[in-house]
Amino acid sequence: MARFALRRLFQAVIVLFFVSVFTFLIFQVIPDGTPALRLAGKSATPQTIAAVVRQWGFNKPIWVQYADMMGRIFTGSVISYSEHVNVLSQIERGLPATLSLAIGAGVIWFVFAVVVGALCAVRAGHFIDRLLTLLSLTAISAPTFVVGALGLYFLAWRVHVFPLSGYVPLSQSVGQWFMHLVLPWISLSVVYIGLYSRVLRSTMLDNMHEDYVRTARAKGLSERKILIRHVLRTSLIPIVSMWGLDFAGVIGGGAILVEVVFNLDGVGQYAAESIQALDVPPLMVIVMYGAVLVVLIAALVDVLYVWLDPRVRLEA
């Protein structure tokens, strides 16, 4: 297990290194190489530009710039081009909204997928299974922004069930926090609920015919216990690994769209605004922190996976 963890850590460091280099190159080098011109303002004299270049270190070799940037990311002292504010404090401001959105959606889609998938498997071929199958397939083919827009139009605009947009901190009002997040959660989760419940349904139907399920029945267990402890337990393995990847995907980008649509003012929205302003430092920081988070989640899912499926341990 220790060797397994060590290898994972090594892999993570490699991944983070490449992510940082590529992000740096993409954002720093490719979009018009002279950010100093933009930073110095429209009517800048050559002296001002030179001062800006020196101040931001644009005259240094590219790898030195890279090293400086990494150093500042690690110490949390990156300053943005556009407003000259500390990026970290900006991120901290947006973090609660983003985490509320992502974690809430992740929990919702997992729980609903398990309920829907298990229900379909148990009632396979019956009315409820067919209905839920139809809904799942619809959900899978509905893009996030369509669900979001429809939700906004019907449930916030036409009928005022939910607020139109914005984010209310959890510390301020639990009820308001919840109401403001319902529509974003739904628009983010719907696709995954559809997808995961399909996968769970077919895995469970396969596993129901496994020998160990017959053994469980021969031991005298009730159908409910057989279903939960034996069929469901083993069928969770594939969707847990899917969940890890997709949750990381949401953190690493999927949330941006929803944050913008619902004006949640989270980290994703900050990233979107920075892209529009070609403001490189915040993007670097957000991408790097996002990458660290994704790598951490992946490692966590691996641990969870090993716990769910002990056979994996041998291969580690």
Next chain:
Amino acid sequence: MAPLLEVERLGVRFHTDGGVVRAVDGVSFALAHGKVLAIVGESGSGKSVTALSLMGLTRSANTELDGAVRFDGKDLLNAPEDELRRVRGGGMAMIFQNPMTALNPVQRVGAQIVEQIRTHERISRSEAWERTVALLRRVGIPRPEVRARAYPHEFSGGMRQRVMIAAALSCAPRLIVADEPTTALDVTTQSQIMDELEQLCRESTVALILITHDIGLVARMADDVMVMYGGRVLEHAPADALFEDPLHPYTWALLRSVPRLDRERVGRLPTIGGSPPSLLNPPAGCHFRPRCPHSFDRCVEVPPLRESVDPAADGEEVRGKQDEGHLDRCWLDLDTKRRLRHLDRLDTQAVALACTDGAA
């Protein structure tokens, strides 16, 4: 004393897309406390379906069951599901053919036995755990306190089957149904496991239904033998009677295909010509008729399963000098059978010898 298990005209029909499969057709037998009944027959003869149906494991929307299965005097075939659950794994336990897949791969083996114990008895987790460890020790698993915490993939096939046996024994059953318990294992492990199973059954007077293709094993362990074919019982007799005086042509064919150590053979073992009947569309009359070298016009009627009688003493039916309770399902009369068997050159004594030799 009343028999432990009485099966009366058990019938199992599966409704499939292709039609109705009559997997078990009028199977009757009784088993006394502590006895060993072997069920033999080719693949597809309905042995497993019979065994599974005893504890209601074939129940489903597409299955039609009839007849009666009385265990301890109570009918199980029509019992409600919760009553049946109390018997499963409690009074009647089952050991399956493939130990590689019969255990849940993601649950510790000890937990799987604890789960069974706590389904049937209201005892604490730690008590159940202690009993599990003791059971694992009893079936010959070294360091059971440690091994109980391991997962199935950390065990060899033989060790997993020992775990299954321990689970079967865990709630003091009166009957164990073992469906080809050693087929998936290598030969040395097979005989070890069977020795242990036999001893465990004898010392706790558990009755055993043993389904097997291994005639040597039957000779060694069984009190009674039931030969099945095409969902029906063709011959049912005490083991020694069956080996010394087998009466059904199908049984002869089965016995002839036993490998013999006492005689050098050229070429292959004789196999039974033809293939088992389709249960979707079985032949009329005796199911063995299409493959039977001795069939005659009467065989298009289904023969009854009965004790062979000697019709020689005019009108008055006199029992042949055979053991009581030796049933077979064939229209030939007793003398003809014995004569034909002799002509077929089935040396029954040599077979019996080979079987016991093979077992030794």
